[in-house]
Amino acid sequence: MGVSIDDVAAQAQVSTATVSRALRGLPRVSEATRAKVLAVAAELGYVPSPSASGLATGRTRTVGVLVPFVDRWYFGHAIEGIDQVLRENGYNLLLFSLGGYVHGQKRSFTESMVRKQIDGLLVLSLGLSEEELRQLHHTDIPLLSVGGPVAGCHGVYIDDAAAAATATGHLIGLGHRGVGHIRGGIQDEKNFKVPALRTVAFETAMAGAGLELRPDWTAAGDFTVADGARAAVRIFDAPGELPTALFCGSDEMALGAMFEAQRRGIRIPEELSVVGIDDHDFSAPAGLTTIAQEPWNHGRSAAAMLLAELAGAAGSVRDVLMPFELKIRHSTAAPRS
Amino acid sequence: MGVSIDDVAAQAQVSTATVSRALRGLPRVSEATRAKVLAVAAELGYVPSPSASGLATGRTRTVGVLVPFVDRWYFGHAIEGIDQVLRENGYNLLLFSLGGYVHGQKRSFTESMVRKQIDGLLVLSLGLSEEELRQLHHTDIPLLSVGGPVAGCHGVYIDDAAAAATATGHLIGLGHRGVGHIRGGIQDEKNFKVPALRTVAFETAMAGAGLELRPDWTAAGDFTVADGARAAVRIFDAPGELPTALFCGSDEMALGAMFEAQRRGIRIPEELSVVGIDDHDFSAPAGLTTIAQEPWNHGRSAAAMLLAELAGAAGSVRDVLMPFELKIRHSTAAPRS
């Protein structure tokens, strides 16, 4: 079954040490014998055992990716980007998903899951508890966050406050004065700061323009379409006049609000402008104005930095701010009157 | 740094063999010494090295998951389900994504990626080439497909033909006679049969009802919203009358078509009924009538079977048909006149 390095060595009539050196492109091997070894290895279909080389070197050529969900827009795309550069460099991707809160039970992530299994870890938009963070740092493997700031480690993400401010500014610039808000973070996941950053930036922008924050025009959701629709219901059902615009903490929630508006015959953008953040795959087809970010590039960038660090370039892992861009489509316009 | 089994053995004043037995819950260890070992291990924060035990046992407690994309509805949810049961059983999940066709270059999946790294493999809705399949079987690790039939190995998925027939039947039962079709599979991925199964079932159902298949009412997409919208453009732009209903190969395409219809002021369901397959997260909020399937359960079921097989229950891996259900919402109704 398993053809090992000894088989190759025997067949090539050299020692296992030479095979090892030849196959890994190390110097101190004559071109002749290297060619010979390569040929024999290929012929025998030899592939080194990761377990064995892992044991010998202490490195697994595997990086862990910790995510709260894999089935959400940002994470799916980020993982895709990470996978690309990992694979390009011969690294494996070990996935750890917390799967939201299955059955209300939080699945915890512990050092033991990581111990000696991975060379580095990418943490996606996830607030780790102090305890978990401490354990992780204790293992001394390189750590990097993607999608949002995580206390105690560097990360790659967009400036969420600036993004939210831009979106809000777009609405205000259009002339809107009654702006509602569907914010994220209803679940209040520990240390996950993105929803709060966007919320605060919105409120600051509104205050800066001298506009009122109306509680009855504010609702929270957990970043999903369904929650966006539910939040919209609460705002639309509030007594009195409706806002002329809605700032949503994520495109999914914005889209949910649009569905609800459509259900009620509220015309967009004539009666209501809606803006989100993300540039979800559905946003362009739906004509949603939004702040675009590219999670796959966040993933690529983060993975590249982590690999550089693993390759020995200490200090490669640092904070990186990714670009975002306002994409004006058909869901926003100047208010009616 | 790494506290090894020897450290535990020394500290507990027993042999490494005893430590190994105690920690793995094997018999032939007195409760007293087992407790002692457990205590010491906990105190020292000992965690076995996967590489070492992998080398010794030949098993990695890791299963590979091969997907065409991770950032698509079906796959993201299926992976989530797989991850759950794997984690519950102490297994790791090694992810291999083909990432669609990055830069037009197909990333190939080879035996070497798997060699000695995983104990089993779950292939998600992916047509492997004959060559790849042969290589994989050659490694003799258990193989199981999820989401669609793959020649040469068992799988868990829904009866796509029946699902498509049910959706089509719903339209016909409502009285529609002019039914358009947005089908999947434009990319024609090798061996990926799901789009074709749904397409054929639709055409058979139409023929069975004595209804005409009009080429100008047919368009193809690759299962995404954007493509659904594009396909709808082609159908809506066709000269002559429009169909009164549209059967779509996936919810994403159905949703794309709905966006395009809305853009043109075509009212749903008054002027056009739309039905899809999947029950995508956006479908309920959008009011889309569809055939619901639950990919996370497909993943859970497949992972469970694979684990049973790995646990020694030969024959555990077999074909399983998962349920689907017609969910009537607001996108379908009887035709106007």
Add this chain to the structure above:
DNA sequence: CTGTTAGCGCGTTCAG
């Protein structure tokens, strides 16, 4: 019930 002894397959000194 427990300890001793071999490897598992590969990387890595250190001689030559």
Add this chain to the structure above:
DNA sequence: CTGAACGCGCTAACAG
């Protein structure tokens, strides 16, 4: 430039 020998950390077979 090459080979022999040891060790990585753990499990498995065999004694005791």
